[in-house]
Amino acid sequence: MPDGGELMTAGGPASELIMFIVAVIIAGSVAGALAYVTNDLANSMKDRGTMLADSLRVDFAIINDPSKIPVSGTGPYTYTFYVKNIGKDSIAFSSNSIQVFIDGNIIPPANLTFTDVNGNSISSLDPGEVGAIQVTLGNALDPGYHRIQVVLENGKERVLIFKI
Structure with a gap:
């Protein structure tokens, strides 16, 4: 059992x-x-x-001499900043792809001109090339130190402190 x-x-x-x-x-x-x-x-x-x-x-540098920024005009004033592509890829070089700030103020796209060093209009910078960003302002920058910040479409930015 x-x-x-x-x-x-x-x-x-x-x-x-x-x-x-x-x-x-x-x-x-x-x-x-x-x-x-x-x-x-x-x-x-x-x-x-x-x-x-x-x-x-993608990399670039602002290559101006900070103590001698080229300026032309007597109102409006046009300041020229040189940018060199030091990366391995081309950079879009136009007001649609680059923002410019001077002393923290954004410069409207209508006040920016993008050219090669000979003044010819271009839309991109190949590796090793230098381009010019011409910034047109209604008033001259005050004497002293100023700051330009250039920002690419991918967010990469460079800053130059310059003196007028």
């Missing part, structure tokens, strides 16, 4: 099998979640690396 202990041993392997199946399902779920997170992290790192590489390929 079977006693209660024998009934438990007959049901023991079945409950152990159920517990094993549940553990395998949980482990599979955790592994799937970890695989998703790892894949998402890897894709984010790849995108960030691509953005950083693009940022490093």
Whole structure:
């Protein structure tokens, strides 16, 4: 006659099998979640690396002599700033792609002219090329120190402190 202990041993392997199946399902779920997170992290790192590489390929410098900024006119006044592409990719060189600030004030696109060093209108600067940004202002800048900030469409910026 079977006693209660024998009934438990007959049901023991079945409950152990159920517990094993549940553990395998949980482990599979955790592994799937970890695989998703790892894949998402890897894709984010790849995108960030691509953005950083693009940022490093696009670079420029404002190459004026800060103590001798070319100016012409007696009202309006046109100041000329020279920009050199020191990156490996071309830079869009127009009022649609570049913002200019003088002393923290944005210069309207209508007051900006983008040319090569010979005065010819251009729309991009190839690596190693120099372009001129002519800034037309209604009033002359006061004598003293001023700040020009040039910002490309990708957010890269350069600043030059100059003296009038």
